[in-house]
Amino acid sequence: MTPTIVPQLQQARKAAISVRSLSDERRRDLIELLSRALEASEEAILQANQQDLDAMPDTDPKKDRLLLNAERIAGLGESLRQIAGLPDPAGTVLLERELQAGLNLQKITVPLGVVGVIYESRPNVTADVAALCLRSGNGCVLKGGKEAVHSNRAIVKVIHEVLAEFGVPAETVTLLPTDRAHVQELLTATRYVDILIPRGSESLIQYVRRNALVPTIETGAGVCHTYVTASADVQKAAAIVVNAKVQRPSVCNALDTLVVDRATMDELLPLLTAPMAEHGVEIFADALSYPILHVLGYPHLQEASQEDFGREFLDFKCSVKVVSGMDEALEHIETYSSRHSEAIVTEDEAEAERFLSEVDAAAVYVNASTRFTDGGEFGLGAEIGISTQKLHARGPFALEKLVTEKWVVRGNGHIRR
Secondary structure: OOOOOHHHHHHHHHHHHHHHOOOHHHHHHHHHHHHHHHHHOHHHHHHHHHHHHHOOOOOOOOHHHHOOOHHHHHHHHHHHHHHHHOOOOOOOEEEEEEEEOOEEEEEEEEEOOEEEEEEOOOOHHHHHHHHHHHHOOOEEEEEOOHHHHHHHHHHHHHHHHHHHHOOOOHHHEEEOOOOHHHHHHHHOOOOOOOEEEEEOOHHHHHHHHHHOOOOEOOEOOOOEEEEEOOOOOHHHHHHHHHHHHHOOOOOOOOEEEEEEEHHHHHHHHHHHHHHHHHOOOEEEEOOOHHHHHHHOOOOOEEEOOHHHOOOOOOOOEEEEEEEOOHHHHHHHHHHHOOOOEEEEEOOOHHHHHHHHHHOOOOEEEEOOOHHHOOOOOOOOOOOOEEEOOOOOOOEEEOHHHOEEEEEEEEOOOOOOO
């Protein structure tokens, strides 16, 4: 019989009180020290990460998400320093008024409490989530995947060492066992966990959404489009499309479908063939784009099926859809978008404003790559995930959203009549 995780959740909830009690300055210092400690522990973390990498096939598209190296460890350190420098989102007075003579009412921001995160493959999430939660006065319980177990343990070991220096219980950042049998316990732990954030595959997110009793913030899959209009500067468009697809294809803000106007396709597609082929991008082309790419001799070409639209590839793959005008482009995006990040490339200001107004997504872009949808890039330090829902948080779920509200009423024997 699988042991229960309830005692760990109970301890996490109790421990979270200690970080809430730290002053803003002490929490800043804690995150600063954690950034340095992670960088100083680079060798041990990379050794642990190599164990995880060795167990994953090279053909698995999640391998890039799993990979840590010196550059990424340094990036983690810098991300944490940014988090340390951000203002504390808790303790802000949102409203204040007097109800009766001497009866004072305030609405203030307070930490959520205990944040639960279920995620796959990405050990950097372990450090980012812990830092964001600690900085905002929250505890966290982390349910990472078995594919990153050694990496996650190495990172949490460093976190616990830093917490000890500040007199904060290790359970404030709790790494749960990887056994999937524990997932259902976490999803129903309403007495101990205040909010759940799934970060990973669409199947994981939907499973949590269907089964959780704990309130859930979806960090949805990214089915991202870039629409190149008839008025677009094709050189600019080609650079944006290639960057959105190849700069880091395994992440949720990478390009999945190029939507191109029929009037532009003959100019644009030849500009894409060399850079896309250089990265081995497999293109699933619709009936209008396939003949052009075939004549151009594109080496990794497939005829698109219906399933290739609305598909999050997370790999060196994308689909191409040719449209006749903006109405058709907007209809295609509305049909297949996951409401994550969508872009238009245009030199027509009216087209740009219509796209920004009508496209329903967490982030919309004009003449820029969707790869910018990221907490760090947006100046938020880091994010737990990109929320595609509309309640409480949308877009990068970062430090500013790790709070809720509390009404505080101060009186002196006041009674209601």
